[in-house]
Amino acid sequence: MLPNMHHAEPIPEDARAEIDRLLQTGDLFRYTAPEDAPVALLEAEFAAEMGVKYALAVSSCSAALFLSLKALGLPRDARVLMPGFTFAAVPSSVVHADCIPVLCEVGENYRIDLKDFEAQLDGVQAVIVSHMRGHTSDMDAIMALCNARDIPVIEDAAHSLGTTWHGQKIGTIGRIGCFSFQSYKLLNAGEGGILITDDADVVARAVILSGAYEHNWRKHLARGDNSAELEQAFARWQNKLPLYNLRMSNLSAAVIRPQIAQIARRVRDGRRNHDQVAALIEQSPWISVPAKLPPEERAPDSLQFNLCGMSDADVRAFAEAAEARGVKVQVFGLSTDNARAFWNWQFLPESRELPRTRAMLMRACDTRLPARLTEAECDAVAAVLIAAAEDVMGETRAYGT
Numbered sequence: 001m002l003p004n005m006h007h008a009e010p011i012p013e014d015a016r017a018e019i020d021r022l023l024q025t026g027d028l029f030r031y032t033a034p035e036d037a038p039v040a041l042l043e044a045e046f047a048a049e050m051g052v053k054y055a056l057a058v059s060s061c062s063a064a065l066f067l068s069l070k071a072l073g074l075p076r077d078a079r080v081l082m083p084g085f086t087f088a089a090v091p092s093s094v095v096h097a098d099c100i101p102v103l104c105e106v107g108e109n110y111r112i113d114l115k116d117f118e119a120q121l122d123g124v125q126a127v128i129v130s131h132m133r134g135h136t137s138d139m140d141a142i143m144a145l146c147n148a149r150d151i152p153v154i155e156d157a158a159h160s161l162g163t164t165w166h167g168q169k170i171g172t173i174g175r176i177g178c179f180s181f182q183s184y185k186l187l188n189a190g191e192g193g194i195l196i197t198d199d200a201d202v203v204a205r206a207v208i209l210s211g212a213y214e215h216n217w218r219k220h221l222a223r224g225d226n227s228a229e230l231e232q233a234f235a236r237w238q239n240k241l242p243l244y245n246l247r248m249s250n251l252s253a254a255v256i257r258p259q260i261a262q263i264a265r266r267v268r269d270g271r272r273n274h275d276q277v278a279a280l281i282e283q284s285p286w287i288s289v290p291a292k293l294p295p296e297e298r299a300p301d302s303l304q305f306n307l308c309g310m311s312d313a314d315v316r317a318f319a320e321a322a323e324a325r326g327v328k329v330q331v332f333g334l335s336t337d338n339a340r341a342f343w344n345w346q347f348l349p350e351s352r353e354l355p356r357t358r359a360m361l362m363r364a365c366d367t368r369l370p371a372r373l374t375e376a377e378c379d380a381v382a383a384v385l386i387a388a389a390e391d392v393m394g395e396t397r398a399y400g401t
C-alpha cells in the first residue's frame with residue numbers, strides 16, 4: 001500500500017489547550033504580555049535545544065535570512081555568495097536586503113563545489129551556506145576559507161534541523177543559523193522561522209529590525225547570565241534601525257512548542273526511512289543515491305537520487321511512470337518553472353551559467369519521504385521507483401549494446 005506522501009504529522013494534542021487559551025484571552029501578539037509569551041518561551045526552548053545563547057522567532061526562514069544580512073550591517077550592493085542549488089526564496093532574501101547574490105557551482109552530490117566556491121570568494125562580504133534538502137556541504141573547508149578572509153557565514157538550515165557535522169548541530173557552525181517552520185520542514189507551524197546566534201550584537205540588531213519597537217526588546221532579556229551583554233547591545237541600537245515587522249504570532253509558537261520534544265524521534269525515523277529506500281533503489285542500474293560526507297549525520301524527510309544513463313526524454317518518462325505507479329517525483333531541472341532551478345531566477349541582478357549545477361539538476365529527482373512512513377510503506381515506495389526505471393529502460397538493457 002502506498003502512503004499519502006504529502007500529509008504532515010498531526011499537531012500534538014497539547015497545542016490545542018494552549019491555542020484555546022490564547023483564543024479565549026485574545027492574547028496573540030508576542031509583546032502584549034509582560035513576560036513568558038509563547039513566542040518568548042519558544043525562543044528560550046529552541047536556544048536550549050540547539051545549545052546557543054540567543055534565538056529570535058520570526059515570520060519565515062526567508063525573513064530570518066533577510067534579518068541576518070541586515071543585522072550583519074552589510075552595505076547596499078554587498079556581494080553574498082551562495083550555492084546555485086537552493087530554493088528561490090534564498091537569493092530573494094539577499095535581493096530584499098539590497099545585496100547581490102553570487103552563485104557557486106554545486107556537484108552531482110548536491111553539495112557546494114569547493115573549487116568554484118573558493119574561486120568566487122574574492123570581493124564577497126557574506127556567505128549563505130544553504131543546506132539544500134538537508135545535504136551538508138564540507139563545513140570544515142567552508143569555515144576555514146571564510147574565517148581566513150573574515151567573511152561571516154550564515155547557515156540556511158531551513159531543512160537541516162537535527163542534522164549534525166562532527167556531532168555539532170547544523171545551524172550552530174556559522175555566525176548565524178536560520179530555520180524554517182513551514183509545513184514541509186521538521187517542525188510544522190504552516191509558516192514561521194527562527195534565527196540563532198551566540199553574537200549579542202547580531203541578535204540585538206535582528207530583534208529590533210524584526211519589529212521590537214520602543215523598549216519591547218526588554219522582553220528578549222533572559223533571566224540568565226547573558227542579560228548584561230545583551231542589554232548593552234540593545235541600548236546601543238535603540239532608535240538607530242528600521243522596524244521591518246517580521247514577528248511571529250503567539251499562535252504559531254503554540255503550534256511549534258510541543259513539537260520540540262518530537263525532534264529526536266522524527267530525525268531517527270526520517271533517517272531510517274531514507275536509508276532503507278536509498279539502499280533498495282541503489283540496486284537499480286539506472287539510479288544512484290549520492291553518499292553523505294563522512295562527518296555528517298542526516299535528518300532527511302525527503303529523498304534525492306540521480307538517474308544514470310538516461311536521456312532527457314527517458315528522465316521525463318521515468319517521472320511519469322513513477323507517478324502512474326503512485327509516487328510523485330520531481331526532476332528539479334525538467335519541471336516547468338521549478339523554483340530550485342537557477343535559470344528561473346530571472347529577478348537576479350547578475351547571472352552566470354553553472355554547467356555542473358545545471359547537469360545535476362537535469363538528472364536529480366526529488367520525492368517526499370515523511371518520517372511517519374512505516375518500513376513496509378518505504379519498501380513500496382522503493383519498489384515503485386525501481387519499477388518505473390525498469391518501465392523506461394528495461395527494453396534498452398534487454399536489446400541494447
Ligand SMILES: *Cc1c(COP(=O)(O)O)cnc(C)c1O
Nearest residue numbers: 060061062089132158159180182
Ligand atoms: C524551506 C526552505 C527555505 C524557505 O523557508 P521559509 O520559511 O518558507 O521562508 C529556505 N531554504 C531552504 C533550504 C528551505 O528548505
